[in-house]
Every structure is written in C-alpha cells, then in structure tokens.
Amino acid sequence: MPEVHFQRLQPKHFSLIRAVAELGQLSLAAQALSITQPAASRMLGDIERLVDAPIFVRTPKGMEATAVGLALARRARTLLEEMDEAIREVDAIKRGLTGTVRAGAVTGGAVGFIVPAIQALKVEAASADIHVDVASSDALIGDLLSGQLDFALGRIPAGIDARQFDILDARVEEVNLLVHESHPLADANDLSPADIVHFAWVMQAPGAPVRQAVEAVFIESGVQIPSNIVNTTSLLVMIAMLASSNAIAPMSREVSDLLCGGTGTGLCKLDIRVPIVVAPYHLITVKRKQMTPVAARLRDLVMQELHGGRPVPIGPVKA
Template sequence: MDLRQLRYFVTIVEVGSFSRAAQVLHVAQPALSQHVRNMEMDLGVELLFRSPQGVRATEAGETLERHARLILNQMEVAREAVKGGQNEPEGEVRFGLPGTVSQMLCVPLISEARRRYPKIKLRVAEAMSGFVLDWLREGKIDLGVLYRTVSDRNLEARRVLSETLALVGPARPAGDLLGTDEPPPGPVSFTTVSHLTLILPSPGHGLRALITEQAQAESAHLSTVIDIDTYGQIKMLVEGGLGYSILPVAAVQAEVQEGRLRQWPLGQPVLSRDLHLVRPCDRPLSNAVRAIEELAYITLIRLVQEGAWPATLVNPEEEYSRKS
C-alpha cells in the first residue's frame, strides 16, 4: 500500500460511493475499484461491503481507515514542517459542531477563515455531541466542540463559555391546551417542571442527560410526551402549544424577542452548561488546524462579548486540560 491508496480508500469510505469518490478525487472509477481490490488482495481481507445503496467499511476496513487517517495527518504535518513553519497555513481542517453551536459559530468562523487563511479548506460537520466525540476519538475530525468535559487520555478540552438554560413555553397561556397551570414568574424548580408536559431531546442527547441528572438531584421525575433531537422542531411544537421544553437561552432568543415563545429561569442557581473546544493530543496538529483552533476560540469570545451569544465567558487564561 502507498499514501495514494490510503487517501483514495479514506475518501471512498467518507462519501460512501465509488462514483462520488471518483468525482472528488478526479480519478476514473475503474481505477479506484482496482486500487481497492489490490489493497484487499495485499491484506487478505475484505475492506468494503458493497450494496446497491453504496459502500461502507467492514470491520477490517474501519481499522484500516483509523490508521490511514493518522498516517495521512502525520504526512501533512511533516510536509508543513519541511516547507517551514512560518509559511501561510494551508490544507484541510475538519471541524465537528453540535447543531446549536453550528448555527451561532459556523457562518462567522467560515467567513473569517476565508478572509485570513484562503489556503485552508474548512469542512464543518454537524451532529449531536455524542457523535462529535466519537469522530474525535476515531480521528475523523481535527477539532470539535462539546458540551461536556472529556475523560479520554487522547483528547484535550478547553472550556470557553457557560450558557444558561431556560424553561421555554408558548407565547400565550397554554393551560387549556396542556391541562396544566402556568409556571410561576420567578425561577422555576424541577419539581414544578415535573408537572408540565415536556418536549425534549431524546435520551442519549447531551442536553437531555444534563436535564435528567439535575432533575434526579432534586428528586423530580420528568414526563415527556415527545422526544425529538432537532431544536427547530422542538421550538415549533412548543410554539404550537403542545408542551414546554428546556433549551439554551441562545437557541430561543430570536423567538422570545419576536413574542413567539416565553422563557423562565430554571433552578436555583440557574441551570447552565459549559462549552468546550476539544482537540486530539495523541497526534501532531498541522499549522492549519492550529490556526482554525485559535480562530474558533477568538470567534466564540467575540460572539459573547458582542451579545450575539447570551453566555458567560470563563477565565480567558484557562488552557487545555486532559485526563491524566
């Protein structure tokens, strides 16, 4: 095997199709197929499972993909080192973001990255925090944002901000629709929330885990009638009077300002969650990754300082930490 074959293989797995990979790589599809067959013959195992819906890696293929990503990343770092560390950063950077972070960070980050670093190709992937963490562990992304600390020895986390969560309800009284009394105007306890009809992210979602943990700490049992992982759909259902939810203040500020939703402070002290910028520490980082990492940190701080993101900044001197 050579580096070219590894790069071809990783691309095929990423896009899940020989034809799409051929377009991305600008290589004839028969040539790609031949490269994979040669690799399978060389290793003596099947690397890809082929079906009418596309291709995906076998167990052996997943193992090869992980190692191939590490090798290709190290070669990129070596190339940059040879060319000189003072050169303008260039190359591809893969950044994983939860949906709520993406809607706040993605546009300003990409815009500023294009202006500052035109030779960097920034690829942003959006998913729930659990998937972002898995991608970091598997080497599928170079940087990620998580709403929880990490316990992996191979990852470092830098806490950037803390954002407030709120109980969210329809703009008009929903007692008649939901058969429940309106929450009081002040900070609402989880005991009160336990009597409300709730629409929340499904179990396994990072926000749901935080909410459940806090409710259990207050001996409150929450009752959900709808589990849905898309914040946009949750807000639409709440606005329609089908229930209440618990969401970040930043995620509902537009709807609250427009009078479409209402919000109540939740808990005493008010419930919040921390946002962490996470990077791997088991492999060298290219200049391009380091540049985007610092730019993401600066952009997050600016969004908070300008009031675009209702949150509190943590100690600006706080550096990355990892599990020892």
C-alpha cells in the same frame, strides 16, 4: 529547437520576454524588471542562444517580436501567471487562508462559537472549505478518533480515555426553557419545577447532558420528572413541536438567544426560579494530530470566541 537548451530557460528569462513584448523597448523592459539595460541585453542574447533563434528584431519603432518571440511571449504570460498563482496559493495555505477544515460541536457550541469563528475566518479566507457537524459528544468523539474531524466542541463521554486528547479550555452550558409565546406560562414569573412538570416536553434522549441537567433540577426540587416527553435531537422538530403545542423544550442559551431574538419564530423563554446548568464542554483535539493551517486558524478563532473575542495563547488545559 534543442530541447535540452529550451529547458534551461528560467523564470527571469520569461519575465524579460514578456516585458519586452508588452513594452516594445528593451530599456523600458529593463526598468520594469529593475535591471540595467546592458544586463537585459546580455540576458536577451542568452535566451536567443538557448532557443537557437532570434526572439526580437529592432525596428524604428522599437523591439518587434519574431514568430518565435510571439510564441514565447504568449507562453511567458501563462507561465508567469501560473507561477504567481502558485506562490499566492502556497502563501495562503501556509497562513491558513485556504484548504479544508472539518469541525464538530454540540448545538450550543456551534451556534455560540463555531459560527462567529467561521464568519471571522471567511473575512480572511473566503475560499476556505469549511464543514461543520452538529452532534452529540459521543458522535463527535468517535469522528475525532476516526480522523473525520479536526477538532470539536464537546465533552469526553464516560468510558473514553481522555489522555488521548488535548483538551483546550472549557465552557459551561446554560440552559433555557423555551415555549411558544401563546403558551399559558409564557408571561409567568418565577416558575418552579412544580409549575412546569405537567406540560408536554420535547428534548434529547435520556443520558444527554441537557436532559440530565433538566432532570437534576426536578430531582433536587423533590418534584417528579416529567413523563410526557418526545425524544429528539433535531432542532427543527423541537421548534415545530413548540409552534404547534404547549410543549416545553430545553435549549442552550446560545440557541435560545438566537431563536428568541426577534427572528420571527414566536418563541420565548420561561422565567424559571432554578438555573439549569450543564457540565462544561471543551475544545478537543486528538493528541499529536497534525492540523492543516486553515484548521488551526479556525481552532484559534474558536478559542478567541470562547475568551470573549480576545486573542489567547493555545495550550492544553492542565490536569
């Protein structure tokens, strides 16, 4: 078989070979391919000239494949299926329905907005490979700049030039104080900072935004900052401490709603008089970074969650 001629076979030729082999009639194959029978007959002749061998022979029962025809029909099925799969894969990539995305977030942002966005994306793109890092804003910004994350929900740390980022929207982080339901203050109402200062605390290290917000409430109320503190960034350590002691732990509203929403953790929120609010976090991307379609799609879904489920146009926050 002259290779140069064989390489001139086109997808339409393989489609005809497969159709005739499966249907057994040239007229039926032509109909399936939406071409006329004379056109199908001419194409079959072209194929046989290219491969320099008969592909089908006519019998009383219809078109019967020769040994060469059987081999080509078998290859045609595989080739056309691979082509169809390639088309589907390219289309999925273009529409953001496959590929890898790496997102990062502070804890409240991850629970409140990244998780719902992932659930929505998985409905559209079950095969999308999604990675989520939950960390402090310092770590998130470092990973953004090194290219390890596509986007993040976090804050721009002091000393970092914000001009190198696109900052998309903002979300104020509200904080609740969690205790075990057996805590002496679990059923108390209208608690002041003075009522809670003497208990053990478990929270992030000094300088963390949630920690700063809690300390600000004590300072503004003229009450000494708690001294009995276990420092940790681990949510599991916080939960374990709450379950085994009378400690108090500050957590974002999204996380506290999850833990106190009938999940069997035995945790509840304290009724405090003074609200605790952390500085806003933002959806942050590195300027001019080219996102894959699936990463852009997840980012858009996160933005939609930030706006209460409403689709929103994407654009940087104006300074």
